[in-house]
Amino acid sequence: MILTETGEVGVHVGDSVYVLRPSLYAMTQIGEPAKIVEVYATVMFDGLEGRAADDQFADALMVIHACSEEDLCDVFGCYDEQLRYKSGAADPEHVLPLARCLLRHGVTGVQKPLPRRADDEPEFVREFVARDHVALAVAHLGVSEREAWQMTMTSLVGALRAKFPPAPDQSPGARAPTKEEHEATEEWFARIEEKRRKRTLH
Template sequence: MMSVLTQIGEIGIHAGRDVLLRPSLAAMSGLGEPAEIVDAFARVMAGDLADCVAVLYACADEDVSDLVGTFEAREGGGPLRYAAGALPVEHVVLLAQSLVRHGVVGVAKEQPRPADYKPEYMREFDAREHAALAMAHLGLTEREAWNMTMTGLVAALRAKFPPSAKDSPGARAPSKEELDASMEWFEKVEAARAAKEGVH
């Protein structure tokens, strides 16, 4: 049984015990360097199980291996073997996709954009920069800022600074078009990488 706090993206899982998954800026920073976070986001959205498991681990403040599962070494080497946990694999994937949406891009109502607006590729997600933004503009402590999700941060910034102002902090959140453009760019890079590896 699961419940979702859609306002900020937290997910509560009830499976023998209660577990809170929070896609905070701190949790997202645990996925790697800024460019690696965007790559992980794309792989999670494509359903890569290893990355989905990593996201759930990062968003939990306790050991969730019994729920999410683990990757174990095979005898004689080779790729790691996935040992499932209590949650069905499809739930692990769906949970991870919801968490990274709220943690990296923020889930908020799309705002009007200028007619000449062109989305840019989002190649990095700098959690530290967003935490600093929350401290500077919302008066949060460092701990409070790092515990925010992007959904919560975008909502708070838009409430304080109407996003109609082009340079407002609320306008810095990536748009759906930017996310789509980033996904297209990532898919092209992955296809080129796969083609290159296939030659050798």
Template sequence: MQAITDIGQAEIRAGGRRIFLNPSFLAMSRIGTPEDIVGAFVTVHGGHYPEHQISDVEVMRSIQARCFADMVVTAAKVVQAACDDDLRQVIGVCSVTPKGKLSYRPGLLPVSHIIQLARHLIRHGVVGDQPQEAASKGEGEYSGKFDARSFVYLAVAHLGMSESDAWNMTMTSFRAAMSAKYPPKEAAKIPTEQHYDEAMDWAEKMFALDAQRNGLH
């Protein structure tokens, strides 16, 4: 069972344990480099599944098996990054075999829950939760990296937060705080990063793509 808050934090209750998850900027940085974070976002949302059906059934199955294996391994990594405790008992231990298939030792949570939880965490950690219409700011361009430090520094400079507190913010809480301090009429005064707007547009495209691929995994 997961109790999920509106800023992206979650609590897992499994095996008699209550485990707190926070998809903070610090947690997102644990996933890897700025490029790794974007790669993880794409992977857990099914972005590497083929867009078109491949005529060779065996090849198609092999590709789908590899994509699913990568998705599960990445999802487990995202969930673990959001927690200070060792979660192997809860999320299990998984890896991708040399043949591109999933090697999995189950934990207390089923794989489907791990994927769903990872999508929730990384969305609130990288993009932030927002109404659909608020995200549509134009075409934008794909951004291949997510640098959490830039948002931490914006929080320190414009929200008067300490650096440690800023690192513990989720993107959802960061955006809410910035919107509260800088209403729409004053939004132009906020010095933003170009890749932030690009990420917003790109993420919406990823969510739409994922919705079309729900049947693949």
């Protein structure tokens, strides 16, 4: 069974079905807490070209591979030792939108945004510490640590909202990203890309 509502994606290739699960554990396979946020910002950014677009594709492919315990090189492709991309059975154009879907379910959670007070300032998180969310699940949901690591942020936020209904700004797991927060993430990434570009030129 593939739990699409919590973020699982089933990929059918011939007679085989590969399940991608953006669990809290899978997110740690992307890198350290700050790296996860950087990859999120990179993959979600629109309109990249040239080398920046190539780096974005590489990050998106890494996200997909992180969300499966199986070898997906024959499905989505891989980079060889010379860092040349070798495609798989899937269309490379599917890599970026699929990675974006997985990251939303794995990092922010896909839930209906809760109302916010007018004086609430957008909050930008620079690190995604999966272990903190695991501890939250163990403490409040009565699940084992192993079960908590297999939860996605979508399933975690949904469960915590059910157990701790609004006031939303005080409920554990209630912080869903707003449009302003997403725009702040894009602005932050644009600054990073500009710094990278200047370093390349020098």
